[in-house]
Amino acid sequence: xxxxxxxxxxxxxxxxxxxxxxxxxxxxxxxxxxxxxxxxxxxxxxxxxxxxxxxxxxxxxxxxxxxxxxxxxxxxxxxxxxxxxxxxxxxxxxxxxxxxxxxxxxxxxxxxxxxxxxxxxxxxxxxxxxxxxxxxxxxxxxxxxxxxxxxxxxxxxxxxxxxxxxxxxxxxxxxxxxxxxxxxxxxxxxxxxxxxxxxxxxxxxxxxxxxxxxxxxxxxxxxxxxxxxxxxxxxxxxxxxxxxxxxxxxxxxxxxxxxxxxxxxxxxxxxxxxxxxxxxxxxxxxxxxxxxxxxxxxxxxxxxxxxxxxxxxxxxxxxxxxxxxxxxxxxxxxxxxxxxxxxxxxxxxxxxxxxxxxxxxxxxxxxxxxxxxxxxxxxxxxxxxxxxxxxxxxxxxxxxxxxxxxxxxxxxxxxxxxxxxxxxxxxxxxxxxxxxxxxxxxxxxxxxxxxxxxxxxxxxxxxx
Amino acid sequence: xxxxxxxxxxxxxxxxxxxxxxxxxxxxxxxxxxxxxxxxxxxxxxxxxxxxxxxxxxxxxxxxxxxxxxxxxxxxxxxxxxxxxxxxxxxxxxxxxxxxxxxxxxxxxxxxxxxxxxxxxxxxxxxxxxxxxxxxxxxxxxxxxxxxxxxxxxxxxxxxxxxxxxxxxxxxxxxxxxxxxxxxxxxxxxxxxxxxxxxxxxxxxxxxxxxxxxxxxxxxxxxxxxxxxxxxxxxx
Numbered sequence: 001x002x003x004x005x006x007x008x009x010x011x012x013x014x015x016x017x018x019x020x021x022x023x024x025x026x027x028x029x030x031x032x033x034x035x036x037x038x039x040x041x042x043x044x045x046x047x048x049x050x051x052x053x054x055x056x057x058x059x060x061x062x063x064x065x066x067x068x069x070x071x072x073x074x075x076x077x078x079x080x081x082x083x084x085x086x087x088x089x090x091x092x093x094x095x096x097x098x099x100x101x102x103x104x105x106x107x108x109x110x111x112x113x114x115x116x117x118x119x120x121x122x123x124x125x126x127x128x129x130x131x132x133x134x135x136x137x138x139x140x141x142x143x144x145x146x147x148x149x150x151x152x153x154x155x156x157x158x159x160x161x162x163x164x165x166x167x168x169x170x171x172x173x174x175x176x177x178x179x180x181x182x183x184x185x186x187x188x189x190x191x192x193x194x195x196x197x198x199x200x201x202x203x204x205x206x207x208x209x210x211x212x213x214x215x216x217x218x219x220x221x222x223x224x225x226x227x228x229x230x231x232x233x234x235x236x237x238x239x240x241x242x243x244x245x246x247x248x249x250x251x252x253x254x255x256x257x258x259x260x261x262x263x264x265x266x267x268x269x270x271x272x273x274x275x276x277x278x279x280x281x282x283x284x285x286x287x288x289x290x291x292x293x294x295x296x297x298x299x300x301x302x303x304x305x306x307x308x309x310x311x312x313x314x315x316x317x318x319x320x321x322x323x324x325x326x327x328x329x330x331x332x333x334x335x336x337x338x339x340x341x342x343x344x345x346x347x348x349x350x351x352x353x354x355x356x357x358x359x360x361x362x363x364x365x366x367x368x369x370x371x372x373x374x375x376x377x378x379x380x381x382x383x384x385x386x387x388x389x390x391x392x393x394x395x396x397x398x399x400x401x402x403x404x405x406x407x408x409x410x411x412x413x414x415x416x417x418x419x420x421x422x423x424x425x426x427x428x429x430x431x432x433x434x435x436x437x438x439x440x441x442x443x444x445x446x447x448x449x450x451x452x453x454x455x456x457x458x459x460x461x462x463x464x
Numbered sequence: 465x466x467x468x469x470x471x472x473x474x475x476x477x478x479x480x481x482x483x484x485x486x487x488x489x490x491x492x493x494x495x496x497x498x499x500x501x502x503x504x505x506x507x508x509x510x511x512x513x514x515x516x517x518x519x520x521x522x523x524x525x526x527x528x529x530x531x532x533x534x535x536x537x538x539x540x541x542x543x544x545x546x547x548x549x550x551x552x553x554x555x556x557x558x559x560x561x562x563x564x565x566x567x568x569x570x571x572x573x574x575x576x577x578x579x580x581x582x583x584x585x586x587x588x589x590x591x592x593x594x595x596x597x598x599x600x601x602x603x604x605x606x607x608x609x610x611x612x613x614x615x616x617x618x619x620x621x622x623x624x625x626x627x628x629x630x631x632x633x634x635x636x637x638x639x640x641x642x643x644x645x646x647x648x649x650x651x652x653x654x655x656x657x658x659x660x661x662x663x664x665x666x667x668x669x670x671x672x673x674x675x676x677x678x679x680x681x682x683x684x685x686x687x688x689x690x691x692x693x694x695x696x697x698x699x700x
Contacts, residue, residue: 006564010553017552173548177606180512180542180619181565182534188565460514460533 003183004191011195021199024157028204031149036101036211039145043100043216046112050093053113053129057091057420065416072413083411085404086324090116090397092125092390092423097377098219102212102226103147105369105378112383114390116423118401119331121297122394123342126387146208147372150230151365152266154204155237159258161200162238165193166245167254170464179460186456189463190242190449197238205230222375225434229375232441233368239448246455246463266365273363277355284348289341296337304330319408328405353380361440371437374430385428393423465490465539465617465648466511470520473506473672480506482672483520490616493639493649495659495680498669499696504652506672508621511650512542524617538567541615545622547602551595555585555605558594559612566613576612583608584634600631607638610647618642620651624658636662660688668695 015021064082071078081087092114100107111126166189169175179185208230209223244257304326311326318325360366373379400421404410455462466488473481481503488494496504509515510522513533522529524536549558556576563571580590583604594602603623610618620639624632632655640662643649653659659666660680666688668676675695683691 003565003567006561010550010557010561010564013557014550014552169548173544173546174550176514176544177542177547177562178565179514180537180540181562182537182567183565184534459516460512461509461516464514 003187007183007188007191008195011192012199015196015199021161024161024200025203025207028149028154028157028200029207031153032146032204032208032211035144035146035149036215038143039101039103040215042104042143042145043096046100046107047096050095050112053115054091054093056115057089060089061416061420065413068411068413068416084320084324085401085409085411086118086320086328088118088397088401088411088420090393090420090423092116092386092393093425094383094386095425097222097375097382097427099212099216099222099226099376100378101146101215101376103145103369103372103376103378104143105147105373105376106380106383107378108143110380110383110387112386114387114394114423116390116394116397118398119327120394121293121331121335121338122391122398123293123338125390125394146212147369147376150208150233150372151369154201154230154234155262155266155365157204158197158200158234158237159241159262162193162197162241162245163258164245164251164254165196165241166463167248168251170249171251175464179463185460185463186453189246189456190452193238193242193245197234197241201231201234201238205234225438226372226375228438229368229371229441232438232445233364236364236441236445236448239445239452243448243452243455246452249464265363269363270366273356273359273366276359277352280355281348281351283352284345289345292341293338296341297334300330300334300337304333318405319410320405324405328402364441364444367437367441367444371434371441374434374437377427379430379433381430381433382428386425389425390423393421396421465525466494466619466650467523467526468507468510468520469523471507471510471517471522472519473503473510473515474518480672481510481517484672484674486667486674486677488617488648488650490646490648491643492664493643493651493662494665494667495663496650496652496667496669496674497654497656497659497692501671502669503672504669505621508542508619508650508652511536511540511619513537539616540619541566541606541610541613541617542619543603543606543610543621543623545625546599547606549594549597549602549605551593553594554591555580555594555597555601556590559605559608562609563612566609568612571612576608579608579612580605582611583638598631600627600635603627603631603635604638607635607642610642615642615647618647618649618651620649620653622653623651624653624655632658656689656692657685660685668692670695670698 068078068082071082094112111129113129114125115128116125166175169178178188205227209227212226213223240261241258244254244261248254248257308323308326308330311322314322316322316325360370370379374381466486468484468486471481471484472479484503484507486494496507498504506515510517511524511529513529513536516530525539527536529536549555550561553561556573559576559580560571560573563576577587577590581587585601585604585608589597589601594605597605606623618639624635627635636658639649639651643662643664651659651663660683663680666678666680666683667674668691676691678691
């Protein structure tokens with residue numbers, strides 16, 4: 001007959017009578033509640049900011065249409081921005097994912113919108129929308145969102161519930177009596193750790209999912225994956241607490257060891273991995289990049305100054321003025337000149353990300369954070385996908401403008417009424433990356449369990 | 465039932481137990497006496513599988529403890545100097561848990577209450593949380609487990625140390641009942657008087673060796689005390 005149900009029943013009874021457990025759950029619920037509120041507010045503000053940017057293009061076009069109509073009513077000929085396709089304003093926005101309130105993630109490190117004009121450098125379309133990182137409040141404290149509660153605080157609560165579940169009994173002598181019974185130490189100790197840990201982890205997961213479902217209903221698959229992520233990450237911490245308990249013989253030592261493990265795995269290891277990434281693939285300097293781009297742009301401008309000046313007084317003999325044709329030639333040169341700089345910078349950043357992507361598998365905290373960011377749609381991959389798509393859209397708008405120039409086609413009222421081409425963000429596939437995050441968390445959990453199993457195989461003598 | 469064959473245990477260069485040979489038959493209480501560090505608790509730990517012998521064998525019912533640590537524990541009951549129960553649980557719940565761990569099949573409340581009663585625990589105490597139990601009450605829960613488990617062998621490590629005389633007497637009475645029921649009992653103690661009173665045989669240990677083995681019927685309390693003191697004075 002399996003002893004597991006009997007052991008589990010005892011531990012459940014003990015947990016139900018442990019006054020610390022409801023307190024820990026209450027603390028978690030309060031933290032998670034505030035984090036959902038804070039995250040939802042952040043997500044709403046971000047969505048609003050993106051909506052505002054997107055509305056700008058429509059407002060500009062509405063104003064232009066109004067002017068266009070007034071001028072034609074007066075018998076005047078609309079000109080400049082009202083009729084040239086090269087002056088068309090476009091916007092691209094990165095919409096929030098359904099679970100954006102879960103984590104601010106890396107969203108603030110990347111622009112969520114782009115202001116696109118056909119003649120603009122496709123790499124400069126985000127410049128007006130970089131925000132957040134310069135905010136000292138964010139730099140100082142980070143975002144208090146659910147991901148922060150899960151990655152940083154949940155392990156502390158799990159440690160508080162399990163840190164000395166066995167070592168205290170070694171200290172009191174109860175462990176001797178239990179191990180004197182005909183039960184395998186592995187069955188006894190791991191069952192008890194699992195029940196004790198689950199008593200906090202399962203309700204904490206339910207609270208998190210419920211709160212987020214209230215704040216952002218609808219994404220059931222996302223919520224299920226969130227639950228799976230929390231359970232995988234939490235299980236790792238419970239297993240780690242169990243492992244520590246197999247090596248120490250007093251509550252105090254267990255508390256110190258668990259606290260050190262938290263500090264090491266949640267705070268120091270991610271920092272060390274970031275440092276290792278920086279050593280392996282130093283990030284290119286944004287300042288040097290910006291200066292390089294500016295200098296190269298100015299050189300191209302200087303080289304074209306005469307031609308632009310001459311165009312100002314020249315007649316093109318076509319629908320679009322000579323200045324626009326001259327500018328078209330200039331931006332062709334400029335983009336050809338800047339492209340290697342943009343590529344070099346992007347490649348430098350990609351090298352760093354590639355290292356970070358490999359090293360993250362060493363840290364459960366980074367893996368959990370990455371998984372939560374992916375679920376929230378605030379991960380770097382989604383932000384970079386947006387940049388790629390926005391640049392591609394910028395290319396389309398340029399082709400459109402150039403086609404119209406080539407065809408001597410000017411904007412008409414009908415063009416205003418049909419509306420502009422619009423950017424639509426295509427969600428990148430996140431399944432493989434998310435599966436890698438969860439798989440790696442599972443592997444780390446199994447690794448800790450395997451170490452525990454090795455220790456348990458050494459027999460009862462090592463456990464007392 | 466309990467048998468040590470040339471049982472030896474070294475801790476580094478220190479030999480804690482040196483070639484111990486002993487047998488405890490069913491219906492017998494063997495009391496091991498000796499100063500601290502004589503090897504008495506090491507012997508118990510070897511029978512429980514808490515320590516690996518450096519050489520020799522500890523056998524329970526003919527089975528080497530190393531070969532089947534779980535199986536041998538099924539036949540044993542261990543009561544240490546301090547029985548530490550789960551304070552959040554009642555005495556009855558504690559017994560239910562340990563009975564489950566011991567593989568006791570019939571562990572319904574009625575039977576377990578009966579066992580606690582036989583062990584001398586007052587009825588009103590059975591449903592109180594064990595956090596408030598005295599040492600004597602905790603030891604009784606330990607004995608109730610022996611009764612519930614119908615253990616064929618008992619390992620007692622200074623079980624009455626720190627008990628008041630009445631509680632100690634009650635406990636020894638219960639031990640004798642277990643012996644009469646056919647259990648083989650190995651008891652480590654410092655209490656010469658009780659050892660002579662309840663023990664079938666008495667072994668004197670010093671520096672990891674069993675120096676003397678005597679039938680308690682062949683010796684008076686004062687003779688035992690004299691012999692013990694002389695033995696402890698001897699140098700190796």
